[in-house]
Amino acid sequence: MSARARRDVQLAAGDVELTVRPGLGCRIGSLRVEGRELLRQGDEHGSFPMVPWCGRVDRGRFRDGAELHELPVNHPPHAIHGTGRDAVWSTARSDKASASFFYDLTAPWPRPGRVTQTLDLTEESLTLSMSVEAESDSFPAQAGWHPWFARNLGRGxxxxxIAFEPAWxxxxxxxxxxxxxxxxxxxxxxxxCFGMPDGVDxxxxxxxxxxxxxxSRAEWVVVYDEQADWVCVEPQSGPPNGLNTLPRLVTPIDPLEISTTWTWRVL
Structure with missing residues (x-):
């Protein structure tokens, strides 16, 4: 891993500070709003991109046409959350409040392609955008985000x-x-997992x-609040096991694109 890849990227807008860790799966390591840390700290937490699949894949197996592919079972008995969170991403550009990163899909993912993530920060919001591009052969894929939010901000x-109204x-x-x-x-x-056909809210x-x-304009969200100290709200392009049940084909002329915006207000 190069020194540039290891180097965290700092973004800021007013009293908002954000740290991106491209050497650790391009996760957001910290998001502080007027001194309040919103995300769980640690190399496996923060907020990480889920790509090229989201959530669990049944026993790590999925079909692409007639071909059966097997992924590492990293959460037995399933494969979970993609390979992007374990990859070293490259920094394409960064300035005070915006940055863009990429990594190339390699084994154990069976098809070549490129994933790009862009972050745009303001004093009131963060917009995350991700694309998955096929290099040659098409393949099914998913993309989304897995933020770990603090259940309590630690200020008493x-x-x-959590408020939301899913369709199902x-x-x-x-x-x-x-x-x-x-x-x-x-x-x-x-x-x-919940369906929100008018967009995640x-x-x-x-x-x-x-x-x-x-x-997000995406129609799917996973909500996880079973832990005592953390909650997760995960907008994603399809449901868990969607590589098998609702495949979205990525082709050289039709990339998968998804974005989410977090908007905050101090009370």
């Missing part, structure tokens, strides 16, 4: 409240994969402290 305030919830089987049946939203805690409120809205 109340825990975060994907029923989760005993194997943690969607069964294919759509059901009304259940009461939390959740480790579940989830509001996180730390009462008396901060509001943060996660929005």
């Amino acid at each position: 305030g109340a825990d975060v409240e 919830q994907e029923e989760r089987g005993d194997d943690h994969l969607p069964t294919g049946r759509r059901i009304p939203r259940t009461a939390g805690p959740w480790d579940d 989830v509001l996180l409120t730390w009462p008396g402290e901060l509001e943060l809205r996660v929005s």
Whole structure:
């Protein structure tokens, strides 16, 4: 890994500070709004891109036409969250409040391609954009983000409240994969995928402290709040195991593109 690849990238806008770690899967290592750290710290946390798939792939296997591909089972019995979070990304450009990064898909992913992620920061928002491009042969892929938000901001305030109105919830089987049946939203805690066909719209409120809205034109979001200290709101281009159940084909002339915007307001 080159020194440039290892080097964290710092962005800032007003009283907002953000750290990107291209050498650790191009994850956001820190997001501070007026001194409040919003993300879980650590090399495996922060907020990382999920690419070229999101969530679990059934037993690490998916078909691309007649071909059966096998991915490393890194969360037995499934493969989970893609290879991008484990890759070293290259910094294409960076300035005070914006940066762009890329990495090339290699084994264990079976097809060549390039993934690009861009971050644009303002005093009120962060916009993340990602694209997956096929180099030659087409392939199914997914993309999304997995942020770990603090349940409590550590300033004596109340825990975060999560508000969203999905059109449906994907029923989760005993194997943690969607069964294919759509059901009304259940009461939390959740480790579940929800359909929002008009676009992802989830509001996180730390009462008396901060509001943060996660929005995206993507139609799928996973909400995970089973841990005591952290919650995750994950906009993504398809449901878990979507490489098998809802494949989105990436071709040399039709890349997969997705974006999300986090907008905050200090209360």
